[in-house]
């Protein structure tokens with residue numbers, strides 16, 4: 001199987017996705033896209049945004065609650081955590097991987113000018129504010145926001161300049177695929193991010209080992225290991241970090257050996273890290289079905305066995321009291 005050349009594709013997509021002179025980012029416009037038909041309500045912000053309803057009660061038969069970003073947002077905003085929170089989402093229009101289960105139409109990941117345009121953070125905020133009740137959370141999503149890591153500090157500066165940095169919670173995603181955060185941000189920008197109070201970031205671990213990682217993302221297997229290194233680096237600068245993990249892997253996986261090893265690696269970063277990670281169950285749904293091949297049905301089945309062992313390991317490594325700690329209070 002040939003793999004994505006992540007380094008090459010990342011550089012290519014970064015060049016398409018950012019304008020350093022104008023301080024603009026290539027943002028997806030949903031109008032006419034496949035993703036538009038999947039939105040629960042029409043796109044907003046002239047097609048460049050969407051409102052996402054995050055809910056505590058997920059319908060996963062794994063019987064776990066996804067507290068992200070509700071608990072971090074509520075804590076930062078000083079409000080009671082509600083069972084549902086609305087966020088204003090902007091998506092950058094580039095991603096360097098092609099996860100078969102991605103809910104984004106792949107046409108919206110290649111910097112296609114038909115479905116995107118360059119916007120500054122000020123322009124995004126103007127569009128966001130031009131609605132009757134703007135949500136208290138802004139989610140900079142993707143795509144892979146970290147192909148254009150400047151987006152985060154630029155948005156922080158725009159919020160500070162508008163006096164909104166203490167009123168709005170900023171959340172962003174990261175697929176842990178590259179070191180652009182370190183390569184392209186100045187030390188001042190990194191300081192701004194680490195000291196910005198109303199910001200949280202969710203990183204996504206993909207798969208349980210090199211093989212499943214590669215089957216999920218189409219990237220080279222060894223990049224599985226890079227995810228841990230990148231997460232560790234971000235943790236060390238004090239960012240309020242959380243993670244998702246997709247456990248999709250072959251049902252023939254030796255779960256009893258692979259999952260404990262995965263947990264060990266996470267705990268080598270920080271003993272409590274597994275408690276800040278939310279496993280995401282992957283479902284077959286409309287954008288995913290046309291991409292699915294036989295192997296993907298196998299991976300869908302495998303995730304259930306992986307989750308079972310993941311839970312067993314959590315119960316073996318943590319006390320009942322520790323397992324009940326709200327995700328925002330887990331100390332890393």
Ligand code: SF4
Nearest residue numbers: 095097099102143175
């Ligand atoms: S990294 Fe995220 S945005 Fe990119 S293809 Fe995978 S799921 Fe989709």
